[in-house]
Amino acid sequence: MAKNQQIQLVTFQLSGEEYGVDILRIHEIKRLKEIGITHVPRAPEFVEGVINLRGDVIPVIDLGKRFDLENKKVDKETRIIVVKQEDKFIGLLVDRVNEVLNVDKEAIDEPPREISQVNSFFISGIARYNERLVIVLDIGNILSPRENEELAKIAR
Amino acid sequence: MENIDFEKFKKLFLQEADEQLEIMEKAVMQLEENGEEREIIDEFFRMAHSLKGSAGSMGYTPIANLTHEMENVLDKLRNSPGILSDDIIDLLFISLDTLKHLRENVEKGLPETENPEIDHLLQRFGEITSKDSEKKETDIDKKIYLTSQELKNLKEKNQEKNVFFICFELIHQKEMQSMVAFLVLNNLKDEGEIIKTYPPHLDEVEGDLPFFSMLICTEKQTDEISRVIGQSLENEEFKIYTLEDIENGKSGEYFQEVKESFSQRGESRESIRVDIEKVDQLMKLVGELVIDKERLLEISKGIKANSRDNLEAQALLQTIPHVDFIATELHESVMDIRMYPVGSIFKRFPRLVRDISRQTGKDVKLKFSGEDTELDRTILQEVFDPLVHLVRNAIDHGIETPDRREKEGKPSQGLLALNAWQEENNIIIEVKDDGAGVDPEKIKSRALEKGLITAKEGEEMDSESLLELILEPGFSTSETVNDLSGRGVGMDVVRTNIEKLDGEVEITSQPGEGTSIKIVLPLTLAIVQALMVREKGNDYAIPLSAIFETILVNKNNRREVIKTVKSREVVTWREQVIPLIRLGEFFQLGNSHEEGFLIIGGVKGRMVAIMVEGVIGEQEIVVKSLGDFMGKDKLFGEIPGISGATIKGNGEVALILDIQGILKSFKKGGDSVERQSTGC
Numbered sequence: 001m002a003k004n005q006q007i008q009l010v011t012f013q014l015s016g017e018e019y020g021v022d023i024l025r026i027h028e029i030k031r032l033k034e035i036g037i038t039h040v041p042r043a044p045e046f047v048e049g050v051i052n053l054r055g056d057v058i059p060v061i062d063l064g065k066r067f068d069l070e071n072k073k074v075d076k077e078t079r080i081i082v083v084k085q086e087d088k089f090i091g092l093l094v095d096r097v098n099e100v101l102n103v104d105k106e107a108i109d110e111p112p113r114e115i116s117q118v119n120s121f122f123i124s125g126i127a128r129y130n131e132r133l134v135i136v137l138d139i140g141n142i143l144s145p146r147e148n149e150e151l152a153k154i155a156r
Numbered sequence: 157m158e159n160i161d162f163e164k165f166k167k168l169f170l171q172e173a174d175e176q177l178e179i180m181e182k183a184v185m186q187l188e189e190n191g192e193e194r195e196i197i198d199e200f201f202r203m204a205h206s207l208k209g210s211a212g213s214m215g216y217t218p219i220a221n222l223t224h225e226m227e228n229v230l231d232k233l234r235n236s237p238g239i240l241s242d243d244i245i246d247l248l249f250i251s252l253d254t255l256k257h258l259r260e261n262v263e264k265g266l267p268e269t270e271n272p273e274i275d276h277l278l279q280r281f282g283e284i285t286s287k288d289s290e291k292k293e294t295d296i297d298k299k300i301y302l303t304s305q306e307l308k309n310l311k312e313k314n315q316e317k318n319v320f321f322i323c324f325e326l327i328h329q330k331e332m333q334s335m336v337a338f339l340v341l342n343n344l345k346d347e348g349e350i351i352k353t354y355p356p357h358l359d360e361v362e363g364d365l366p367f368f369s370m371l372i373c374t375e376k377q378t379d380e381i382s383r384v385i386g387q388s389l390e391n392e393e394f395k396i397y398t399l400e401d402i403e404n405g406k407s408g409e410y411f412q413e414v415k416e417s418f419s420q421r422g423e424s425r426e427s428i429r430v431d432i433e434k435v436d437q438l439m440k441l442v443g444e445l446v447i448d449k450e451r452l453l454e455i456s457k458g459i460k461a462n463s464r465d466n467l468e469a470q471a472l473l474q475t476i477p478h479v480d481f482i483a484t485e486l487h488e489s490v491m492d493i494r495m496y497p498v499g500s501i502f503k504r505f506p507r508l509v510r511d512i513s514r515q516t517g518k519d520v521k522l523k524f525s526g527e528d529t530e531l532d533r534t535i536l537q538e539v540f541d542p543l544v545h546l547v548r549n550a551i552d553h554g555i556e557t558p559d560r561r562e563k564e565g566k567p568s569q570g571l572l573a574l575n576a577w578q579e580e581n582n583i584i585i586e587v588k589d590d591g592a593g594v595d596p597e598k599i600k601s602r603a604l605e606k607g608l609i610t611a612k613e614g615e616e617m618d619s620e621s622l623l624e625l626i627l628e629p630g631f632s633t634s635e636t637v638n639d640l641s642g643r644g645v646g647m648d649v650v651r652t653n654i655e656k657l658d659g660e661v662e663i664t665s666q667p668g669e670g671t672s673i674k675i676v677l678p679l680t681l682a683i684v685q686a687l688m689v690r691e692k693g694n695d696y697a698i699p700l701s702a703i704f705e706t707i708l709v710n711k712n713n714r715r716e717v718i719k720t721v722k723s724r725e726v727v728t729w730r731e732q733v734i735p736l737i738r739l740g741e742f743f744q745l746g747n748s749h750e751e752g753f754l755i756i757g758g759v760k761g762r763m764v765a766i767m768v769e770g771v772i773g774e775q776e777i778v779v780k781s782l783g784d785f786m787g788k789d790k791l792f793g794e795i796p797g798i799s800g801a802t803i804k805g806n807g808e809v810a811l812i813l814d815i816q817g818i819l820k821s822f823k824k825g826g827d828s829v830e831r832q833s834t835g836c
Contacts, residue, residue: 036808038801039694040782041743044792050782050801050809055444057801057809059785059792088784143791 006102009127011134012081013096015069020101020127020134025083029097032078048093053082060091066142067122085143092142101134103127108136166262169210171429173219173259176203177252178503184248185506192233192240201230207255218274219258225281226251232285244284249507251277300354300371310351313373314399317348320381321402323369325393333365339388341370347384348374432533435493442483442490443778446683449483450775451805452476487683491532498576498585499527501540505547505574512551519558519569520551526576531583535657535677539585542650546587546673547572549647554591554671564668566590583679588672594665596622606631623663627651655816658699658799660759684779686802688772688810689755692745695810696768697777697802698755702815704763705729706771707754714750727765729756734763737822739813742797759816766818777802779812796821 009020010029030051037049037060046065050057060080064071077096082089111123124138183200186193204226211219226248233240254273300321302310310319324340326333341358344350353370374381378396385394456476463469502524513520531539555561555570562568575586596619603609603625609617625631629648651661659677678684678701686697687706707729709717718736719726725736734756738748748767755766780801786792799814 036806038809038811040786040795040798040811041745042797043786043795047786047792050786050811052803052807052809055440055803056783057780057803058783090783090785143785 005105007105007108009101009103009134009136010081011098011101012079012094013098014067014094015064015072018098018132018134019094020103020136021081021083021139022136023100025085025139027082027084027089030080030082030091031076032074032080032093033076035080048091051080051091053089053091056089058082058089058091060093062093063142064093064095083139085139088143090143101127101129103129103134165214169214169216170259170263172210173207173255173262176207177256177259179203180207180248181252181507182503184245184252185510187240187248188245188510192237194234197230197233201227201234204230216258216262218271219255219262222251222255222258222274222277225278225285228285229281247277247280247284251281300352300369302352302371310371310373310399317373317375318377319351319371319373319399320378321369321371321397321399322381322385323395323397324367324389326366327393328391336389336392337365337368340385343384343388344370344372344381347376347381348372430493435490435533439490439494442487443683445483446487446776446778447803447805449480453480454805491683494533495530496533496536497527498529498531498536498583499524501536501543502527502574502576504540505543508544509547509551509572512548516552517557518551518555520555520572521569523571523573524575525573529576529578529583531677532679535659538653538657539659539675539677542653542675543574543585543587545647545650546675547574550587550589550591550671550673554589554593556592578679579676583677585675585677586672587675588670590670593667593670594623594626594663595667599623599625603628603631620664623665626663627661683776686775686777686812687755688775688804689739689753689768690770690772691739691743691768694745695772695804695808696739697775697810697812698757698766698815699812700774702757702759703755704758705756707756707765709754709767710751717754727754727756729763729765732763734758734765735822736765736767737818738767740769742818742822757815759819762819764815764819764822766813766815777810777812782811 008023010023010026011018011020013019035051037051039049040047040059043049043059046061048060048062050059062071063069072095079094079097080091081094081097082091107128108125109128111120111125122138122142123135124141125136127134127136180200180203183196183203186196187200190196204223208220208223208227211217211223229244229247233244254271254277258274313319322344324337326336329336338359341350341353349372351371351373354368355365358368358370372381376384378398381396453476456473459469459473506522509520509522512518550572551570555572556564556566558568561570571590573586573588575584575588577584599622600609600614600617603622604611604614608625608628608631614622626647627650631647654661654675654677657677659675662674662676663671664674665671685700687700687703689696689698707717717727719728721733725738726733727736728734736754740746741748749769752767752769753771755768755771757764757766780803781787782795782798782801784790786795797814797818798811799817800812801809802812804810
């Protein structure tokens with residue numbers, strides 16, 4: 001089993017569906033209860049607020065709101081996944097972090113058009129793991145301007 | 157390992173190249189202005205020579221080749237006075253630009269590619285130098301260079317001892333010349349202190365050495381020194397000059413004082429180069445320390461109340477003020493490291509002004525004052541582009557053509573001044589010209605035309621507010637659009653950039669006499685005094701610099717303090733009627749409260765009263781940005797009323813209120829109340 005044929009996905013729960021992010025993208029995972037999020041008034045709705053990441057101020061976005069999903073209330077399972085995108089850090093608020101999966105690259109398919117409630121612009125693929133389907137997110141697109149999203153819709 | 161060393165040398169090379177290029181550029185400018193000046197050509201030559209040397213040893217062949225040709229031309233200038241032409245000046249300018257470009261490629265690690273431009277330059281240089289193919293041995297490097305400071309030290313030594321400058325020329329002895337030099341040097345070492353020699357490491361030189369010289373400080377007299385030299389030299393020429401001779405110029409070409417103004421390296425104060433990232437890192441750490449210090453002070457308040465009998469707690473309480481003191485001192489010291497003289501950006505302007513003047517056919521003299529004024533490095537970097545824009549505008553739109561100026565009875569050469577000075581906690585940088593000035597009436601009609609103001613507003617505005625319209629987006633008074641300025645963007649960008657730095661732009665102008673644009677900047681951005689306030693469970697910081705007074709509002713005085721005018725709430729403060737903004741409403745946090753505190757603040761004479769639930773107290777805060785995603789032109793956009801964030805003692809983030817931003821977005825929300833007259 002050649003290792004380079006696999007990627008490691010950190011999977012998490014969001015509005016009942018399982019998502020995954022390449023572990024290399026992830027900087028750290030924090031419990032929401034441990035850190036205080038400071039609300040930023042008049043920021044876009046999906047911006048949950050800002051947190052202190054070792055002296056730097058970084059925003060936290062509510063992935064559920066970003067994807068227009070049904071909102072789950074914050075509880076003790078709620079986590080902030082801090083990801084790195086082109087040297088910039090951002091926190092993603094998710095319902096629960098599940099586990100780390102070793103997934104064969106071959107087992108990741110191109111995103112079909114209507115697989116989930118989430119706009120396929122945010123999805124880089126669907127990973128099959130045993131009986132599970134994990135939606136692999138495209139962090140770059142999640143953090144790209146809304147206009148790109150619209151353009152992508154039109155292109156389809 | 158080798159790679160690490162190479163990277164280190166490369167960095168050093170780049171830094172030195174920057175300095176050398178800068179000095180060379182200054183030299184060309186001076187040559188252009190003052191004509192051939194031996195000292196300047198010499199300095200130029202030295203810089204080209206050392207750049208050639210370091211480029212050669214690093215293997216940057218194109219740079220070495222180009223500087224080599226520059227050297228040749230400069231040498232030619234020295235040997236045949238009177239041949240300096242505009243052509244040569246232009247060629248030198250182009251070469252410097254090319255060198256800068258090559259230097260950048262080195263920095264980016266780009267491979268050296270075929271560059272036809274360089275070949276062309278080399279060819280043109282070749283044409284100039286080959287006009288007289290007889291090349292003379294250069295004597296420039298035979299000199300001993302001393303900075304003014306070193307010379308001063310020598311003069312002090314000369315009070316008690318003798319300082320001699322001795323030049324040797326070996327005419328008869330043709331072999332083992334370096335050996336002779338070594339012997340002379342060794343003998344003289346016993347007689348006194350050898351201060352400097354040419355060549356610099358005289359005792360290590362091998363081979364031919366027909367000429368050498370040294371500077372010695374000794375208690376002996378001239379004849380004794382002559383005798384000592386005679387022991388190791390037979391029938392050879394040498395001359396001994398005293399310090400007085402040197403000062404009277406008798407030692408001729410073999411000795412030179414280096415003017416401080418030309419080479420900043422001559423400073424006798426010791427300094428080291430530090431990577432700016434390290435300073436930034438240091439600053440960040442100090443920032444953290446200041447946060448923890450504030451936290452300690454907060455905790456100590458709690459301890460004080462609870463533990464009068466606990467000795468350890470008392471000891472802790474005694475230590476904390478000291479930590480407070482040290483943290484503050486440390487902060488100031490690090491801030492001081494970050495301070496840069498404004499001159500460091502001013503010196504980039506002569507070239508720019510020259511180029512713009514040429515393009516626009518204007519004749520402009522550039523003057524500086526206050527180059528030593530210091531400003532935080534970060535601010536200084538951000539201020540350069542706006543300054544460039546202002547300078548362009550001043551030459552393009554302000555200063556008239558020489559013909560026009562003469563008709564107006566002005567000297568044909570226009571004057572552009574870059575001035576800097578400190579006023580309390582602000583640094584002011586002024587761009588001032590003696591050009592046509594700005595006509596408020598012209599601005600009014602242009603603003604009406606562009607729909608920036610209504611006719612009624614235009615009537616009411618005084619000339620000062622009319623001038624400020626220049627800073628509005630989409631305003632441009634120039635009738636022609638060109639490369640330099642006048643594209644309708646620009647002045648508003650200048651203002652936006654300066655406001656981002658917490659600064660202001662002020663314009664004054666006198667038609668026919670000139671314009672002055674002042675950029676008013678805070679000394680530093682990193683750590684400021686702030687008032688912490690609370691609203692709906694959130695803490696906000698307001699910079700003290702924007703606060704005039706805090707007023708408690710309760711049941712008793714509520715009706716007196718807060719009035720309603722035209723269904724808007726206002727506060728009368730020192731006979732001024734100022735608009736009231738409830739922070740909770742402004743930030744859409746929920747229902748308003750009837751009691752709390754009014755923070756009377758203002759920027760640029762525009763006042764506002766901000767109502768908050770509670771005041772926590774004054775505190776030093778470390779100013780941080782809202783990160784890479786929030787702010788103008790960033791993904792999540794600008795957050796109105798918030799200029800940044802800081803970290804509280806408990807590690808949580810508090811947002812910093814932007815009074816100016818609040819005023820702005822409040823104004824947009826409806827009619828401003830600020831022009832209401834007083835006695836209502």
